[in-house]
Amino acid sequence: xxxxxxxxxxxxxxxxxxxESKLFYNWVFIPFVFVFMFIVRNEGFDSDIITxxxxxxxxxxxxxxxxxxxxxxxxRLIYYLCFQNELLAFIFMDFLWIIVMLKVGNRMLxxxxxxxxxxxxxVLVTSFPFFLGYxxxxxxxxxxxxxxxxxxxxxxxxxxxxxxxxxxxxMHNIIVxxxxxxxxxxxxxxxxxxRVQLAFICTLIFISTLSVLATLKSSEQTGIDLGxxxxxxxxxxxxxxxxxxxENIYILFDKVPSxxxxxxIMIGLFFLNIDMVSERxxxxxxxxxxxxxxxxxxxxxxxTIRSSVRLGLLFVFSLPTLFFENSIQFLF
Numbered sequence: 001x002x003x004x005x006x007x008x009x010x011x012x013x014x015x016x017x018x019x020e021s022k023l024f025y026n027w028v029f030i031p032f033v034f035v036f037m038f039i040v041r042n043e044g045f046d047s048d049i050i051t052x053x054x055x056x057x058x059x060x061x062x063x064x065x066x067x068x069x070x071x072x073x074x075x076r077l078i079y080y081l082c083f084q085n086e087l088l089a090f091i092f093m094d095f096l097w098i099i100v101m102l103k104v105g106n107r108m109l110x111x112x113x114x115x116x117x118x119x120x121x122x123v124l125v126t127s128f129p130f131f132l133g134y135x136x137x138x139x140x141x142x143x144x145x146x147x148x149x150x151x152x153x154x155x156x157x158x159x160x161x162x163x164x165x166x167x168x169x170x171m172h173n174i175i176v177x178x179x180x181x182x183x184x185x186x187x188x189x190x191x192x193x194x195r196v197q198l199a200f201i202c203t204l205i206f207i208s209t210l211s212v213l214a215t216l217k218s219s220e221q222t223g224i225d226l227g228x229x230x231x232x233x234x235x236x237x238x239x240x241x242x243x244x245x246x247e248n249i250y251i252l253f254d255k256v257p258s259x260x261x262x263x264x265i266m267i268g269l270f271f272l273n274i275d276m277v278s279e280r281x282x283x284x285x286x287x288x289x290x291x292x293x294x295x296x297x298x299x300x301x302x303x304t305i306r307s308s309v310r311l312g313l314l315f316v317f318s319l320p321t322l323f324f325e326n327s328i329q330f331l332f
Contacts, residue, residue, distance in 0.1 A: 001039060001043065001054065002039055002040060002043050002179055002330070002331050003331040003332055004058050005035070005036050005039045006036070006126065006131075006321075006331055009032060009033065009036050009125065009126055010126045010314075012028060012029050012032055013029065013123065013125070013126055013140055013314055013318075014311060014314060014315075015167070015193070016028075016029045016116065016119060016308055017116070017119075017122060017123075017307055017310045017311055017314065018311075020044060020115050020116045020241075020303070020307070021116075022113060022116065025116055025119050025122070027228050029119075029122065029183060030098075030102070033098055033121065033125055034098065034176075035096065036125075037091070037094040037095070037134070038091060038094075040094075040134065040135070041087055041090045041091050041094065042087070044134070045086075045090075046135065046329075046330055047135070047136045047330075048136045048137060048138065049090070049135070049136065049138060052075065052138050052139070053086045054089070055072065055075065056075060056079035056084075056086060056089060056133045057076075057079075058072075058076065060330070063206070067170075067173060068170055068171055068172055068173060069138070069170055070167055070171045071139050071142060071143070071171040071172065072169070075089070075093065078093060079218065087233070093138075093142070094134065097134075097141075097142060097145045098121070100145050100146065100149055101120065101121045101124065101125075101145060101148070102121060102133060104116045104120060104145075104148050104149050104151075104152045104291075105118040105119055105120040106120055107148075107149075107152040107153055107156075107223040108120060108152045108291065108294075109295065109298055115298065115303070115306065116248055117298040119290060120290075120294050122314065123162070123294055123313045123314045123317070124287065124290055124291075124312070126162075126314070126318040126321065127286070127287075127290065127314075127317035127318050127321075128283075128317060128318065128320045128321040128327055129144075129282075129283035129284070129286045129317070130287065131318075131327060131330070132283060132326075132327055133283065135330040136330070137280065137283070138251075139171060139172050140172045140174065140280060140283075140284060142171050142319075143168045143169075143171035143172035143174070143175050144172075144175075144287055146164050146165075146167055146168040146171065146282050146308075147164075147165060147168040147175050147178055147284075148287060148288070149164050150162070150163075150164035150165040150168060150182070151178075151181065151182065151185065151288065151291065152291075154182055154185045154186045155185060155186050155245075156285060158186060161182070165178075165182060167276055170235070174281065174284070175284075177206055177265065177281060178284075178288070179202055179206075180199040180202045180203045180261040181199070181202075181257055181258050181262075181288060183195055183198050183199045183202060184196060184199040184253060184257040184261070185257060190257065190280045192250065192253075192254065193250070196253055199261055200261070203261045203264050204264075205266060206265060206268075207264065207265060207268035210265070210268055210269060210272055210277065210322065214283050226268065229277065229282075230266060230278060230282025230283070230286065231263075231266040231267060231282070233271050233282075233286065233289075234259065234262050234263040234266050234282075234285070235263055235266070235267065235290070237259055237263075237289065238259050238260060238263045241256060241259055255292070255296050256289070256292040256293060256296060257292060258285065258288040258289050258291070258292050259289060259292070262285040262288070263288065265281065265285070266278060266282060266285070268280070269281065286317065290313055290317060291311070293313055294310065294313060297309045297310055297313075
């Protein structure tokens with residue numbers, strides 16, 4: 001049943017993009033997202049979700065839990081508030097991230113809802129990074145959600161953004177690798193050229209120390225050898241961007257800040273031969289690439305081109321879910 005609801009959700013997302021109707025988005029698409037997540041949880045727990053369900057009852061406070069205490073202790077609290085019912089706890093947490101994502105969409109363009117410019121969830125909820133997130137790597141997924149929230153606020157509410165980024169870091173420490181993107185967006189009163197240089201230096205430092213991540217438990221594989229695939233997505237996108245913005249490369253950094261620095265990190269991971277880390281990071285980074293590209297699509301005046309770009313984002317990042325072996329298994 002989950003497979004059929006996923007297909008319906010994908011079609012509703014496509015209709016939302018084509019119609020650009022706030023009424024359809026608010027009263028059909030969003031309610032169905034809640035319904036879909038209820039179906040997902042009601043179908044039973046798989047893979048890492050079983051582990052997270054077991055951790056609801058854990059009482060340990062060793063370093064493993066304390067270094068990411070926001071997620072571990074927060075999920076335990078939610079479990080007890082939900083009458084020690086695992087299903088209710090996950091449903092509550094799912095509803096929480098959906099609400100946060102709606103806020104991300106609203107704030108990415110300062111509540112500009114014209115042409116569904118705030119409907120980021122339309123292209124993300126069925127994408128394979130999101131799908132594998134709420135079906136499997138839930139802790140990193142939650143950290144990614146709150147990082148996106150911080151990312152959407154960085155240019156207007158700097159201190160709130162910093163607080164949310166720190167919160168996300170204590171959900172999953174791997175979030176620190178997103179720091180170059182936040183520096184590029186805003187870093188105190190540094191001008192744009194200085195921020196580009198600082199972000200570049202920060203990226204090189206991360207690449208030089210990435211091998212340490214191979215020793216972390218969170219670097220265990222998702223079961224899909226997709227590190228090279230993710231790298232190719234970013235490198236190909238970067239090449240296209242460089243050609244398109246060849247007259248002024250700084251415009252590319254400004255419009256799609258995630259692209260260049262994430263490509264560098266993914267290339268570094270490839271040469272370090274750390275596939276299990278690159279898979280996890282690739283899924284997280286793709287969410288930020290989609291965010292930047294969707295936001296950029298809001299500047300396109302032609303409805304036909306705007307809708308085409310958004311449909312491209314929807315299907316390019318959602319259809320792989322139906323073909324990857326370890327994602328399709330969650331649908332049946």
